[in-house]
Amino acid sequence: MRVFRGNSSHRLTDTTRGLRDTFVDLGGWFFFFSIIYIILLFKVVTYDSISSHVFFGIYSLLITSYILSRFLFAYLHKPIPIDLTYEPSVTFVVPAKDEEDNIEETIRRFATVEYPREKIEVIVINDGSSDRTLERMHRVAHEIEGAVRRVEVVNFPINRGKRYGMAEGAKRAEHEIVIFIDSDSFIEPSAVRHLVKYFSDPSVGAASGHTDVWNRDTNLLTQMQAIRYYIAFKVYKAAESIFGAVTCCPGCCSAYRRKYVMEFVDEWLHQKFLGVECTYGDDRSLTNFMIRKYRAVYSPMAKAHTVVPDKFRKYMRQQQRWKKSWIRETFIAATFMWKKNLIAATSFYSYVFLAFISPIVFFRAVVWYPAVYDSWPVVYLTGLFLMLLLHGLYYRIHVGPRAWLLAIGNFWFNTVILMWQLPWAVLTLRDTRWGTR
């Protein structure tokens, strides 16, 4: 927060700073649209190869229009203003396992939210932790007792899984809106108002907050994840949100209408896929149940921060988990998404197509073609690089310089690697071994 001194010369500096920022912003946007311009030139120039290989040509055009459409929709997305007359009661539900380092801060934040005391309750679930999580829970619960209506600490002596924790919290909740927070996520004081404001519309069943990376500056991996999180929310979720068809309200910070959740909580809890009970992808699954009948939105101003893996192996395992849940839930969503708004449905099915075809296209361009024709896949790699540059530039314009260029390079590398987790995930879909962290 800037401290304003009532000094005229200081105001002048602010103006010049403002001008400079505008100049830099304009420069950033100029660069951004120059990239789009170059991408368009590329598409025209490679028209021959597009028209000669219809399948891959369609892929090429589709992926470009899909990504550009995401930026377009995100630009057109409009959040609604806070309605001070609409103040539903909220319950914070925090399932936790072995989170002694972060759990206190997570829960402590609930005491600082800008919302009437009596309308807040907190339910934390200790899911068979082997460390001092339970102890810390009790301690912090005692600490915030006075700031909220009630705090309940639930203990599972033996680990039952996040879903059970979330379900238990939802069932025990006495208030209207259930807000799920991860045990390593920290919300901003204004987040609650920004989450609940959407529920004045009875068609809304879930709202996702905007989560940034807490440990952004730890290393290149976390910086790269910071960009991905930012883009995933600000561009992709915003685009989905226009039609109320957000496919995943993440467990780190999302709000659900309790009444609607109760309609399918048990079905969700005991969800089975390919004969095996589902342990991972709880948030995506819950959202999927919700959007069958109701709408799920994204609230860009409901801010929270979460801790992301800073070690490569942990990161890869997380990504692999997410891929598996994505496959499962996308398969399920594909059965009813066509009923929704035409644009939302088209976007969804396009994305599914693109996600599965990308590894094939990549393989063809980078492995097969060079092997057979002895030519570098310059066009493909440049196109890929331009797309990633576009995302990175977007981040740079909105957030500012933070080694974004290096992160792009890393982003590229990881995209190329992570792409392969999808086919692998398909193959290992029934394997629940990596279900836990």
Next chain:
Amino acid sequence: MYLDLSIRKIGILTFIFFVLLWGVFLTFDVKDRRYGSTPPFASVGLAFQEVSLRAWYALESGMWRTSQTASAAFAFLAGWPTESHSSRNARAIPTLTYHRIVGSQNDLNNVTVANFKDQMLTLKRSGWESITLKEYREFIAGERDLPEKSFLITFDDGAKESFYPVDPLFEVLGYEGVLYVIASAMYTLESTYYLSPVEIQRLLDTGRWEIGSHSYDGHQPYPTDREGNGGIFFADKLWREKEARLETDEEFTVRVREDLVHARSTLETAYDRSVDTFAFPLGNETGIEGASNFSEGAAITEDQAERVYSLGFLQTTPHRYSFNYPAESSFIAYRIHVDHDWDGKRLLQEMENGIPKDLPFEDDFSTDRGWLPAWGELDLGKNNLSLTADGDASSASVFLDGSKLWQSYSFNAAMNWQSGSVFLLADVVNSKTYHSCAFSDGIVRLQSTVDGETKILGEKRDSSISHGNDIRIGIRVRGSVIECLWDYRSILEAYERPRTGGIGIQVWNPELGTAALTVSDILVQPF
């Protein structure tokens, strides 16, 4: 729906959409208008090259000019004498031939960018200025004077690499060039090798370039027999597939004529200007060395070319003076081929050696002053001129480039003469036409050789004429008198002198491969 369709946002999106659309269309329009059918990626590369080269040369020339001004100012202040370039008029003009200017040496025909730049800068610094075709023609016709160090620069084939690496340099140096275009090649679609018509038009619009004809389609090999073995379009009879036989003389003539005419009309129509000069493809006299089945072919081509064009370029050979002289003006003019391994200094030497030389002239062979090796082996190392016959020949011959305009002089040479006969040449018109004093053991002959046919004008026996380590011989010409000198004494005279020209030296020995001579120095004085 949570959609913001405010006027502002829609307005901005529409604006950006149209700007992008306009940008994309404009880009391709510019590409077509500047680079014709060149493929897009190549066009980007060329655009890049153009912009960066012009910027770079502008910078370099700015720096050079600044340092020139600075050093000139300094010299002026210090009272040093300033270097003044020759203010004499040219009496002969050289023409240079290039093909492509390439980034890295890939074959022996093309000059690298580095060498080319070195060559042009060296010439410029020594005061050489390029001329246009028009200026050249007027000079040859005697209608215009040109400064002494004037030269014509030509590029054959009409390739992209003849223009893009070259023009930015020409712009900065104030040089001009002539591009010899293969008329059919310029229509090659999506070529990254040849210039497209749009680019050639742009080249002409710079005002620094002219074009000439390099045939319509006479630059590639065509079959000269049933098996399809390739021959030279302008010198060999081609195989007629349908009739399963070689062409007749008539068919050859017609084919050649049609190509010459077609090339001229195509170029004149495409660029709306007169195109009346021709560079013979594979221009060692239309590839006479490669001609396999029709010895008269090259001559017919030359004849036909003369009917279609007013000037034809061939490559010069060591049998001729390398520059072009007004007095001998004919349809054919000669060009110096710039070799791939010549740096600036070497090219400068070649060109300065060809400038008509002044008398008196002295040569101790410490540097090569322009001795043309007509045949045999010439070695100018060790401060001597060494002449040796090839293994299968009985003689070797050299003559001095730039001596063509000498009229009245006394040419004396000191040499080591151990065997065979030694000839001092005077009035050399070319390697096959000259007068000579032929010294053999005990006898001297005055001879006139025309196109290789020798006539004896006089003969004298003198026992003092004998082999030795350090003999002095001479030949003296003035008016219609030719004299042979031994030890500075005139020992033979003739009063028939139908031609004038420069000097040369020959050695002869009946035993093949043995003729050899070493000359230590020469002196030519006006007489």
